[in-house]
Amino acid sequence: MNGIHGARRSTRPGWLALTVVPALVLLLLPIAAVYLRLDVRTVLAKLAEPEIVDALKLSLITSILATVVVIVLGTPLAYLLATRRFRGRRWLEALVDLPMVLPPTVAGFALLMAFGRAGLAGGALGAFGVSLPFTTAAVIVAQAFMAAPFYVSAARAGFQGVDVRLLEAAASLGADERSRFVRVMVPLAAPALAAGATMTFARALGEFGATITFAGNLPGSTRTLPLAVYVALQSDLDAALVLSALLLAVSFALLLSLRGALSRPVWMGSDAPR
Amino acid sequence: MLRAELRLARGGFLLEATLEARAGEILVLIGESGCGKTTFLRLLAGLGSPDAGHVTLGGDVWCDTARGLDLPAHERSCGWVPQDLALFPHLSVADNVAFGLRSRRLDPAATTRRVRDILKDVGLAEFATRHPRELSGGQQQRVALARALVTEPGLLLLDEPLSALDVRSRAELRTQLTRLLGGRAGVTVHVTHDPGEALALGDRIAVMEAGRIVQVGTRDELLRTPRTRFIADFLGINLWRGRVGAPGADGLAHFVASGGEFTVRAPGFEGDAWALVHPGHVTLSLAASRGSARNQVTGTVAEITPEPPDGALLRVRLAADTPLVATLTRDSASALGLAAGTPVCASFKATEITLFQ
Numbered sequence: 222m223n224g225i226h227g228a229r230r231s232t233r234p235g236w237l238a239l240t241v242v243p244a245l246v247l248l249l250l251p252i253a254a255v256y257l258r259l260d261v262r263t264v265l266a267k268l269a270e271p272e273i274v275d276a277l278k279l280s281l282i283t284s285i286l287a288t289v290v291v292i293v294l295g296t297p298l299a300y301l302l303a304t305r306r307f308r309g310r311r312w313l314e315a316l317v318d319l320p321m322v323l324p325p326t327v328a329g330f331a332l333l334m335a336f337g338r339a340g341l342a343g344g345a346l347g348a349f350g351v352s353l354p355f356t357t358a359a360v361i362v363a364q365a366f367m368a369a370p371f372y373v374s375a376a377r378a379g380f381q382g383v384d385v386r387l388l389e390a391a392a393s394l395g396a397d398e399r400s401r402f403v404r405v406m407v408p409l410a411a412p413a414l415a416a417g418a419t420m421t422f423a424r425a426l427g428e429f430g431a432t433i434t435f436a437g438n439l440p441g442s443t444r445t446l447p448l449a450v451y452v453a454l455q456s457d458l459d460a461a462l463v464l465s466a467l468l469l470a471v472s473f474a475l476l477l478s479l480r481g482a483l484s485r486p487v488w489m490g491s492d493a494p495r
Numbered sequence: 496m497l498r499a500e501l502r503l504a505r506g507g508f509l510l511e512a513t514l515e516a517r518a519g520e521i522l523v524l525i526g527e528s529g530c531g532k533t534t535f536l537r538l539l540a541g542l543g544s545p546d547a548g549h550v551t552l553g554g555d556v557w558c559d560t561a562r563g564l565d566l567p568a569h570e571r572s573c574g575w576v577p578q579d580l581a582l583f584p585h586l587s588v589a590d591n592v593a594f595g596l597r598s599r600r601l602d603p604a605a606t607t608r609r610v611r612d613i614l615k616d617v618g619l620a621e622f623a624t625r626h627p628r629e630l631s632g633g634q635q636q637r638v639a640l641a642r643a644l645v646t647e648p649g650l651l652l653l654d655e656p657l658s659a660l661d662v663r664s665r666a667e668l669r670t671q672l673t674r675l676l677g678g679r680a681g682v683t684v685h686v687t688h689d690p691g692e693a694l695a696l697g698d699r700i701a702v703m704e705a706g707r708i709v710q711v712g713t714r715d716e717l718l719r720t721p722r723t724r725f726i727a728d729f730l731g732i733n734l735w736r737g738r739v740g741a742p743g744a745d746g747l748a749h750f751v752a753s754g755g756e757f758t759v760r761a762p763g764f765e766g767d768a769w770a771l772v773h774p775g776h777v778t779l780s781l782a783a784s785r786g787s788a789r790n791q792v793t794g795t796v797a798e799i800t801p802e803p804p805d806g807a808l809l810r811v812r813l814a815a816d817t818p819l820v821a822t823l824t825r826d827s828a829s830a831l832g833l834a835a836g837t838p839v840c841a842s843f844k845a846t847e848i849t850l851f852q
Binding site: 384386387389390391392393394395396397400404405408409 | 540541542567568569571573574575577579581582583584585594595597598599642643646
């Protein structure tokens with residue numbers, strides 16, 4: 222930690238500490254406001270209510286499945302972007318990142334236009350008796366669509382970070398590209414892949430706009446935790462409080478795990494940079 | 496038999512090299528850094544494509560640009576030990592070594608057996624479960640070597656395998672290399688910029704200068720008729736023929752040459768040998784020195800010439816029972832007041848003598 226910057230750093234808490242106070246207040250105040258209103262008895266009572274339990278279960282299941290979908294579809298894409306130079310690469314990169322900046326309602330609307338009954342692909346799906354909108358599957362699609370960029374960009378960076386000389390050594394040892402991917406790329410990029418998957422899960426868990434637009438708000442089948450919070454706001458403030466506290470805690474724990482608690486493999490050693 | 500003729504232009508650099516080596520041969524490719532040695536090796540390994548040329552090993556054509564053929568690295572029976580070793584950090588020593596066997600789908604029992612045997616050969620049997628970062632530089636080097644050797648490649652490419660090691664482990668590994676590579680059926684190409692290493696290890700030596708191979712020959716041929724200035728300079732070393740005696744309990748032995756006797760680190764063999772001392776490792780003084788150097792030769796200065804490229808170093812030729820060359824800075828030469836005819840004592844340590852058969 223005693224690099225070039227060390228020499229410039231003042232040892233006293235100076236003006237910089239003071240200037241971050243407003244930001245900290247802005248971040249902490251809403252969180253504190255939620256937790257200060259909670260009491261244990263309401264928490265226990267609300268967590269036993271069937272609607273809340275349903276929303277909780279639905280959110281966990283859909284977020285896990287969305288993460289799996291993103292890993293399956295996103296890994297080859299990330300590998301392609303990390304290892305190949307081709308025309309239109311920049312376009313593809315921008316396309317992959319697009320859901321990160323898209324208003325979720327726009328994404329949900331676009332999904333409806335694609336998979337709705339009158340949508341681009343909806344007619345074809347309908348011929349097979351499949352109707353996607355307003356089902357649990359639609360929740361998963363909406364979550365995966367919105368959360369995919371987090372995984373793809375983390376995985377791409379992870380693959381790019383693998384030392385090309387190790388891949389050359391593997392090639393000289395008779396490993397073809399598939400074998401190099403499985404035996405060298407994936408194990409060495411594993412921390413990045415895990416981080417990307419965690420971010421994806423967290424984003425899927427918090428997804429609201431695309432879900433309500435594309436999948437609706439049906440209790441038990443498409444009403445996930447964030448939607449349940451929105452509904453509860455209008456009728457049951459205690460329920461909204463408990464659910465918000467829950468989502469806050471889970472999200473914060475996931476982010477924390479990405480930083481410190483994400484245990485590093487032994488071979489990286491204790492002197493590897495964090 | 497390896498036959499390679501490769502041409503590659505990159506920016507202002509042109510590699511245009513032809514090389515042939517027989518099966519079972521250790522060919523040393525020597526040249527200064529930046530002369531194109533590594534680039535040439537990478538083309539042999541299939542880690543790059545030449546503009547033109549061909550590579551064949553035995554009856555197999557690996558590359559022939561005229562026919563549009565250029566096999567990727569994993570389809571060539573070619574072991575590769577890069578300068579930075581490139582050991583897999585996430586795999587244990589045993590799994591590193593087993594990597595190539597598993598690529599070739601050898602059955603697990605045979606894989607385990609061959610890994611165990613080669614780790615024993617390189618003296619790392621008890622390190623099988625360690626990870627590379629837990630090993631010393633010399634041990635890592637031996638893992639990389641074992642990993643490349645275990646698949647018995649038709650062509651083995653070693654890129655400066657000893658350069659990153661300290662003097663002591665370098666000497667150990669050099670002896671080990673001679674033993675390990677000696678019995679190989681395939682061709683070995685060993686790249687180095689160290690003349691001592693080249694003379695010690697090579698059946699034949701190929702000299703590369705600015706992307707071209709300027710001379711190929713046995714040690715004796717190169718010593719007798721160096722064809723370029725670089726070769727002459729690189730042979731500007733102290734090299735004596737003699738006999739190594741039995742090692743003592745202290746790990747030292749005697750080397751007897753026609754003009755004198757030296758104390759050397761026991762090389763692991765006895766009998767006829769060459770002894771080599773780099774001129775930079777010879778210290779000159781006006782009287783017998785009391786330092787740790789075990790070997791001393793007294794004589795008179797015969798000739799002093801400036802060393803290329805800039806003459807900051809002087810090359811001092813010594814007339815003595817054992818003729819010697821030493822290099823030293825201008826400052827130390829004038830401090831000693833050296834001139835032709837000055838009586839001096841030359842000394843060097845036992846560890847600075849390289850022995851080879």
